[in-house]
Amino acid sequence: MRRSRLRTLALTGTAVAMAAALAACGGGSSDSESKGKGVTITVEGWRPGDQKATIDYAKKQAAAFHKLHPSITIVPKEWQWNAQTFSAQLAGGTLPISFRVPFTDTKGLVERHQVADVDAEVRKLSYFGQLNPNVLAAATGADGKVYGLPSDVYxxxxxxxxxxxxxxxxxxxxxxxxxxxxxxxxxxxxxxxxxxxxxxxxxxxxxxxxxxxxxxxxxxxxxxxxxxxxxxxxxxxxxxxxxxxxxxxxxxxxxxxxxxxxxxxxxxxxxxxxxxxxxxxxxxxxxxxxxxxxxxxxxxxxxxxxxxxxxxxxxGGSVNVVSAKASKAEAAAAVQWADFFRVAKYSDQDAAVADAKATADSDQPVGTPTFSIFDEASYTTYQGWIKDYVNVPLDQMxxxxxxxxxxxxxxxxxxxxxxxxxxxxxxxxxxxxxxxxxxxxxxxxxxxxxxxxxxxx
The missing domain is CATH 3.40.190.10 (Periplasmic binding protein-like II)
Known part of the structure; x- marks a missing residue:
């Protein structure tokens, strides 16, 4: 894989472009933003053992998001899902506000009231009606409410x-x-x-x-x-x-x-x-x-x-969920972050290109095959949008x-x-x-x- 020079943590033109692109395709502003109240949330940023480039990328995207949403501050932290330690992290208050869990665990977390109800915020997203129903089902509770935003389908x-x-x-x-x-x-x-x-x-x-x-x-x-x-x-x-x-x-x-x-x-x-x-x-x-x-x-x-x-x-896949301990404003901010960081790029060309460029500039893989949360046509279209930035060996895949x-x-x-x-x-x-x-x-x-x-x- 060709490796590009690492950039600094300063907000780059690429990150600004991505923020502008995602503004056009993401959900509306949260109540806390419209009222001018600031909110700070911790989010899953990178896995234990990840390289500096991955850490830098998460921080850079947090800065890009803040540029788009000045009243929301994103603090990425090291975290990875572990079913055996989750309950202790929740009880001890060490969970980030926004994090991903496997499809298989979401409904259990909902039943135990360990994740927040974010139904209203997810339904505000411009592409909500286009989500694959089978994928969305993984984030839906027995009450019919949506408790997270699906991503990373595999x-x-x-x-x-x-x-x-x-x-x-x-x-x-x-x-x-x-x-x-x-x-x-x-x-x-x-x-x-x-x-x-x-x-x-x-x-x-x-x-x-x-x-x-x-x-x-x-x-x-x-x-x-x-x-x-x-x-x-x-x-x-x-x-x-x-x-x-x-x-x-x-x-x-x-x-x-x-x-x-x-x-x-x-x-x-x-x-x-x-x-x-x-x-x-x-x-x-x-x-x-x-x-x-x-x-x-x-x-x-x-x-x-x-x-x-x-x-x-x-x-399977992941659902971007929100800690049950989050306030309403924090939960709304968390959904906006998940949209920005994980999903919106798959439904908007400008966002896709900006994200692919930012990812490649941060020495991260671009183009690894994943299942679309929409459909096959959407996947093909997305791959076409990002083809100039793909840096993974697709021929070998x-x-x-x-x-x-x-x-x-x-x-x-x-x-x-x-x-x-x-x-x-x-x-x-x-x-x-x-x-x-x-x-x-x-x-x-x-x-x-x-x-x-x-x-x-």
Missing amino acids: ANALHYNRELFTQAGLDPDKPPTTWDELRADAKAITDKTGVAGYGEMTKSNTGGWILSTLTYAMGGRMESEDGKTATLDNPASEQALQLLHDMRWTDGSISSNNSYDWASVHQAFASGKIAMFVSGSDVYNAMVTTDKIDPKIYGLAGIPVSDSADAGALG KPYTDAMFAVKLIAEPPAQTQGVYGAMDSVVQKVLTDKNADIPALLQAANDKAQQLLDQG
Whole structure:
């Protein structure tokens, strides 16, 4: 990736242009602004471990927003969603006012009154009526009110190291499209390079998340559609676990290091320790800003799916929510910030171009494939708007982008999602650490645990 010179934190002409562009497409002023009352809010700015360029970019955009909304001061801070620490952060008052949570967690936070009702503010946005109803549903409570602004929609995909494919005698432009091919390619890479051909997440609920991804791709489901019945012990889950078992114990293509989560699997991949892994289609951005990946090695492909009519790619995204402790003025400001920083650029050409230029000038990735919160046509249009600033290796992502809208996108398990994922972490860990693991028994025990969670409502 071509890297441009970092700029200072001073408000640049690009940031001013972005502010002006977003003024034309975003929502109206909040009550606090119209009355001249100032408000200061903290917002999720960057992840722990992000590079200085990412931090600088968040601060620069906060300054651009303040230029547009002089009565609102944005204070970005380091933060990343963690279901296990969220409640303590909320109780301790250490949460930012504005932050993102996974689709799967939003409804639970709403039911527990841990996020603010921002229905009126979201509905003021000029593009509200154009949002994909399936995406908006993730931010909507049982009462029909909207509790946040969706963004960062993704489908899980296959990430692969093109250089290791080449070293193993494989064609980097033809990544695996079936699970048999993936297994064979992983073994070839391990045999010829000594590098683990595949890495699997196993902890902090990510083991269950990726096992669900494999299960979906093989035609199974983890819950009934109404979220009342656990179905973890289905044939597709057993098939997926048997595949992982055989890759680990027969082929030796899965490393003995089985303690990966979302962040550590990125680190392992970026440093060349694993050749393939499954995660969200957009994680190239994190590997650039946090893990300093060499763009030349990177490849992105669709996740292999079986011939089953029920097979597809697990998809999700984020909802920009507001702390339940926020005042009305702070909540209104937070929605305006989420609109400015995350969403408005996808519906307005001037905003898209200004954001892409500012992002590229701050050495951040531009053009990484994500699902549109609107529709395929909107995605294509947006990519056309920003093409002059794209700095990611899109040619190396064609195996994914050529088919991204053809694959069936399947929502995550609808009830007790993180708890259900957590119930499966230990199953994946056991299969990868015990050659004699009893897969059906492990799935039955996990299913019983998941059913107990679902019965709690």
